[in-house]
Amino acid sequence: MVRFIVRRLLFGVLVLWLISVAVFALFFVAPHDPARTIAGRQATPETVALVRHRLGLDQSVLSQYGHFLSRLLHGDLGYSYYNSEPVRSLIATRLPVTLSLTLGGAVLWLILGVGIGVMAARRPRSLLDRTATVFVLGGLSMPTFLVGLLLLYFLFFRLHLAGIDAFPGGGYVPLTQSPGQWAQHLVLPWLTLALVSAATYSRLTRAALLEVLDEDYIRTARSKGLSERRVIYRHALRSALTPVATQLGIDVGALLGGAIITENVFGLPGLGQLAVQSVTTQDLPVIVGIVLVASAFVVLANLAVDLTYAVLDPRVRPT
Structure with missing residues (x-):
């Protein structure tokens, strides 16, 4: 098991290095001039040249990548072009919001999706199974922003008009400040992610469990x-959860890089909202930092999935 973990970690480091090369090539070698963007259209050539020198863009490509990689190894993601704040600080202030949104939503959609999938698999072709199929089709066909807007309309706007303020319409309260308000502000975003994602997990659980139930053991x-x-629950479900674990690793890894739609619908100041703002202002260091952080989360999620396989199904346990 230790050798397997070490191999996976080394493979993850290799993947992250390849991603750093791709990101550098995409944002620093591609034909655009961030110095001109920062200096403005009316800037003189001398001003553009000064900005380019301060950014280190007048050096060779290899020299630029060497400095870029050296900063990454020291945890330095650079500074924002527009407010001169460290990218690491910007990401650190937004990361707790995205973590809270993703992990809470994941717990909710696992309970809902796996529960419905198990009930449907225990009674195939029954009314319950057909109802679950309708739920799956509805969940797969409903875009995230539509689910979020519907929840805002019915559970925030309509209840607010009736004098019931149970669900805030947006914003974020840190967990350390008030756990109750933290959860209250995230209920609707959690439901949005859960209702959209639970359909996939319900379908995966049902299909995998029906297949496992035909096994000899x-x-x-x-x-x-x-x-x-x-x-x-003791024998079949453990093996049936293998594809669910795979899908969970993909979804959680991707959402930890920023749940862009959900964060923007509910006004959550997370990584997704920061990514949209950075793309709009062409703040390259922030975009690069978010891409690298998201890539690291995906690599870690894949490692966690591989380890989960060994727990769920001894037949795939690494040696």
């Missing part, structure tokens, strides 16, 4: 007189 467990509940 499940028939053996039933022949020993074990209760159906124990067969489902």
Whole structure:
């Protein structure tokens, strides 16, 4: 197991290095001039040249990448072009919002999706199964922004008109400041992510569980007189959760890089909102920092998925 973890970590480092090369080539070698963008259209050539020198853009490509990689290894993501704040500080202030949104939503959509999938698999082709199919089709066809706007309209606007302020319409309160208000402000964003994502997990759980229930060891467990509940939850569900773990790693890794739509609908100051603002202002260091942080989260999520495989299914346990 230790050798497997080390191999995966080394592979992850290699992936991150390749991503750093790709990001550098995309943002620093591609044909555009950030010095001209920062200096403005009316700037003189001398001013543009001064800005380019201060940014180190007048050096060779290899020299620029060497400085870029050296800063990354020291945790320095550079400074914002527009407010001169360290990119690391900007990301650090936004990261707790995205973490709260992603992890809370993931817990909610796992409970909802896996629960519906198990109930549908236990009674295939029943009314419950057909209802779950309608839920899956509805969830897959509803875009995130539409679900968020509908929740805002019915659970915030309409309730507010009735004098019930149970769900805030936006904003964020840090967990350390008030845990109750922190959860209250995130309920609607969590529901938005859960309702959109739970459909996928319900479908994956149902399909995988139906396949596992036809395995020989499940028939053996039933022949020993074990209760159906124990067969489902103690033996079959563990193996059936393997594709769910794969999908969870992909979704969580991607959302930790910024849940752009959900954060903008509910006005959450997370990485997704920061990414949109940075793209709008062409703040390249911030964009690069967010891309690298998101890539690191994806690599870590994939490592966690590989380790989860060994826990869920001993047949795929690495040696």
